[in-house]
Amino acid sequence: MTNKSSDYKRVFNHFDEDNNGMISSLELHRRLGMICGEEILIEDVEFVVESVQSDGELRFDDFYRLVESEEEDEKIEDLRKAFRMYEMDGSDCITPMSLNRMLSRLGESRSVDECVGMIRQFDLNGDGVLNFDEFKAMML
Missing domain, CATH: 1.10.238.10 (EF-hand)
Structure with missing residues (x-):
């Protein structure tokens, strides 16, 4: 056990x-x-x-x-809170720009192009942004 x-x-x-x-x-x-x-x-x-x-x-x-x-x-609700922090601009998705802004706030300097690449790794539907389900899959 x-x-x-x-x-x-x-x-x-x-x-x-x-x-x-x-x-x-x-x-x-x-x-x-x-x-x-x-x-x-x-x-x-x-x-x-x-x-x-x-x-x-x-x-x-x-x-x-x-x-x-x-x-x-509870885990899903915590993920929703984290997602909203990265999403920032009310689009209900994480864009390269919103990821760039949040990483900057966290002290990680990345270019927008690098953020595009980071998103591309987890962008399951190929639309260039992360929706909550893609974010959840990435985090779990």
Whole structure:
């Protein structure tokens, strides 16, 4: 079991209050409420659990997939923030000029022609700019 898996297993066991090898919506609701320090609607918790497991209880594999998907969502949001920093001019893509400006701000001096070459390496559709999907592929 990897370190990440064993960490998830410890959390899973903490949430599994009755030690039956499954986390019920109620158990998840109570633990999330304690962790978050704010009221979470049981209906929201039930919806999440049922979206992963139709019988209303999470086994370890279900819990692992759920947590992994949440982490993936966070990574994507972080990438969107980074993309917006490079995109700069509202075009919803990274142009050679916007890449040049951002690299200059980061202390890396590159010519616009060098930026064209850098973009070309990851420009999957050949339009001369990077859209978010191309940026994401480059970063992951």
